[in-house]
Amino acid sequence: MIWPFNRRKHTEKSVQDFQTGTVRGRWYVVDPGMPLSANTEAMSVFATQPSVRKTVEFIARNAARIPMKVYRRDGDNDRPLVTDGPLYDLVKYPTPYHGAYRFWFDLICDMLVYDRFAAKLLPSATSRSGWQLYRMPAYTWRFTWTGYEDVHAIQLTTADNKSNTVGLDGVLWDKGYGSANGVSPMQTLSQTLREYAESVKWRQAIWKNGARIPGIFAMDPEMEKLDDESQRRLEADIGDYLENGGKEGRSPVLQGIHWEKVEAFSPKDAQEVEGRTLADIEVASAYHVPPEMVGAREANYSSTQAFRDSLYKETLGPIFTQLEQAFNAQIVPLVADNPREYVEFDLNAALRGSFTEQAEILQKAVGGPYMSINEARKEQNLPAMGPEYDQIIDLLNTKRGGGPEADPTDSGSQNLGGSQ
Secondary structure, three states, rough: OOOOOOHOOOOOHHHHHHHOOOOOOOOOOOOOOOOOOOOOHHHHHHHHHHHHHHHHHHHHHHHHHOOOEHHHHHHOOOOOOOOOOOHHHHHOOOOOOOOOOHHHHHHHHHHHOOEEEEEEEEEEOOOOOOOOEEOOOOOHHEEEEOOOOOEEEEEEEOOOOEEEEEEOOOOEEEEEEOOOOOOOHHOOOOOHHHHHHHHHHHHHHHHHHOOOOOOOEEEEOOOOOOOOOOOHHHHHOOOOOOOOOOOOOOOOOOEEEEEEEOOOOOOOOHHHHHHHHHHHHHHHHOOOOHHHOOOOOOHHHHHHHHHHHHHHHHHHHHHHHHHHHHHOOOOOHHOOOOOOOEEEEOHHHHHOOOOOHHHHHHHHHHHOOOHHHHHHHHOOOOOOOHHHOOOOOOOOOOOOOOEEEEEOOOOOOOOHOOOO
């Protein structure tokens, strides 16, 4: 039996009628193509709350762009990078028509919105790896469990409202804490988001029904009340001084009538900006994102750099760990040619800084140039100049070149105790 989405919105009579097969009163239907048994509350919040979508997509975009790489553990201190094989091909192209970014973006959004995710590994004759990962949208299924087992299987509802049971073998999946299906952050944020939604409705009513004039023409106390015809002529005369009235830009002279300014209800009075900012801060904090990173609070360049480092360590670091461990435990044993292969997200790709920052650090670390001319030309997509340019130059003022300095940028005085 398929129940309406929100039974609390139905009267007791309508539920009883539904049980007997007769539907009366209002009926709630979700978007076409979405199974009627899906829980659309989380998706509705994501679609209608700007703060939620801003924060969720900020996390998913920054996490999905970090490449996942394949390594082989040959010893305690030796783990070469793997650049071929079925696992490498699957990691690089996990879906039939998109690269890794699209796959991880959607999967991370499922986790952030529904607190669970799943993707089925299936053989593929068209992919280079022989495998493909098919994401199962979180709104189409729920985990089932039995006895002491946390999760037993996946109960999937198709678009034609048929229910299928999918085993966990060959499925990349995980969930959050709180139940077998996790607890959606939309429930945690529900009170804050409801308050924000009510404030938006109130402000919309103010803009719709409030007066939008900066002032009024008022009659002097000693002036007699105008009859209907005089009132119409006065309004017509005033209209001549408005846009396209013929006398716009001039100042009207009206005997017995003066102008009074009216204090209109402004967005500042309604605290519209403050309300949006508070919602952004609350949602960002709930997802462990510095509010400065989503524009909810002002930050300077120095603090932004610090928040950026914190983002990839404290915020995205646990997400990467969760995805890596799930992938290594559930997918790698089924695909990898070598049992010592495993995957990791290349977090250094996000933290290594700009080219200038890298150049300064590496030059000081090695005590001189660290690239040959041909290597530098390759970075600029220029052709090599010949094998004689493959050697790294040793500058004459450095120790390796016979000079006194440890680094080519040093003046030399600090290396000699300041005697020069």
